[in-house]
Amino acid sequence: xxxxxxxxxxxxxxxxxxxxxxxxxxxxxxxxxxxxxxxxxxxxxxxxxxxxxxxxxxxxxxxxxxxxxxxxxxxxx
Numbered sequence: 122x123x124x125x126x127x128x129x130x131x132x133x134x135x136x137x138x139x140x141x142x143x144x145x146x147x148x149x150x151x152x153x154x155x156x157x158x159x160x161x162x163x164x165x166x167x168x169x170x171x172x173x174x175x176x177x178x179x180x181x182x183x184x185x186x187x188x189x190x191x192x193x194x195x196x197x198x
Contacts, residue, residue, distance in 0.1 A: 127167070130160045 137153035 127160065127164060130156055134160055
């Protein structure tokens with residue numbers, strides 16, 4: 122869902138910039154700049170959390186021998 126939203130936002134930015142290049146209407150420039158700013162802010166926020174989630178999943182999947190439990194022999198035989 123977030124990827125689709127980011128893709129549509131990027132597409133809107135590119136199309137607005139292209140339309141602005143072909144016309145003299147300022148609304149397309151404003152739309153292009155505004156969506157580019159929103160895309161950058163949203164992209165940085167999403168990337169930040171996705172990097173944390175990937176790092177957490179990587180740490181949970183790695184088995185370090187130092188932290189694995191060792192069986193204890195409690196009987197005196």
